[in-house]
Amino acid sequence: AAETDTTGNDKEAGKPLVLGFSQVGAESGWRSANTKSIQESAKEAGYDLKFSDAQQKQENQIKALRSFIQQKVDVIAFSPVVESGWDTVLKEAKDAGIPVVLTDRAVDSKDKSLYVTFIGSDFVEEGRKAGQWLSDQYKDAAEDVNIVELQGTTGSAPANDRKSGFAEVIASNPHLKVVASQTGDFTRAKGKEVMQAFLKSNKNIDVLYAHNDDMALGAIQAIEAAGLKPGVDIKIISVDAVKDGMQAASEGKINFIVECNPLLGPQLMEAAQSIVDGKTLEPRIVTIESTFTSEQAKEVLASRQY
Numbered sequence: 001a002a003e004t005d006t007t008g009n010d011k012e013a014g015k016p017l018v019l020g021f022s023q024v025g026a027e028s029g030w031r032s033a034n035t036k037s038i039q040e041s042a043k044e045a046g047y048d049l050k051f052s053d054a055q056q057k058q059e060n061q062i063k064a065l066r067s068f069i070q071q072k073v074d075v076i077a078f079s080p081v082v083e084s085g086w087d088t089v090l091k092e093a094k095d096a097g098i099p100v101v102l103t104d105r106a107v108d109s110k111d112k113s114l115y116v117t118f119i120g121s122d123f124v125e126e127g128r129k130a131g132q133w134l135s136d137q138y139k140d141a142a143e144d145v146n147i148v149e150l151q152g153t154t155g156s157a158p159a160n161d162r163k164s165g166f167a168e169v170i171a172s173n174p175h176l177k178v179v180a181s182q183t184g185d186f187t188r189a190k191g192k193e194v195m196q197a198f199l200k201s202n203k204n205i206d207v208l209y210a211h212n213d214d215m216a217l218g219a220i221q222a223i224e225a226a227g228l229k230p231g232v233d234i235k236i237i238s239v240d241a242v243k244d245g246m247q248a249a250s251e252g253k254i255n256f257i258v259e260c261n262p263l264l265g266p267q268l269m270e271a272a273q274s275i276v277d278g279k280t281l282e283p284r285i286v287t288i289e290s291t292f293t294s295e296q297a298k299e300v301l302a303s304r305q306y
């Protein structure tokens, strides 16, 4: 890539920095906010953004990455749908001399030289926060607490990590039992469908832990259709804290939300600029996040950006 000045323009040719970005899909409110953030900050930075939507399929993402390599973009960024299976295509980018930035989701590649940095949340920590709230709620429980879990997309970093962080924390209380756990693919439709099945096969569900708000929102429809009160008959914990999730929390239908910030655009543009400027980046850039109870959701709802 040619040398660029601070506005992202090629010093000699006056060409903007070319960033190839492969997005996961459009599966959730989180994803829409993330896409908007990336598109808006690229525009603001004056970069030429080549945006590609993988529709939650790894094969589409690999194709997009190969096309970015062929086009000789300055920087490739992507949010990997799943964690494994990236070494070959990442090696191709490396051999072509194109730096790669991971945003939002991680890969499990052993060779850390295959990408420059990973910008995103700590999903294990998010799972722990969800588990901690539940453990505190039921610390005096004398009977078993039946938990059902709606997992994110199978094999994705947030599904793997939100599951393990949660399991790690609730393990200290033997009454906290996950009685069913299945993927809802991070979508409302699937969240509703799987929750319907959970309700059919499990008589006494006390708690739902959903790996994102959208699946929780779909599940709420199923719970209400079954004549039960979400947030009361079944306690609900979710992750993301997007507008619709926060709305449901402020109505008491979701009891606890762990925040996951989708506004990664500005940090990504900064990283791309630093790379073409030849600066060294930290290999891990973690986003700062908090949590919300129903009361807290009510207080901040109006000021939420996404």
Ligand code: GYE
Residues within 6 Å of the ligand: 027, 028, 029, 030, 031, 104, 105, 158, 186, 211, 212, 213, 214, 239, 240, 260
């Ligand atoms: O939580 C979910 C989305 O990778 C953090 O993907 C992201 C997750 C997010 O579909 O809503």
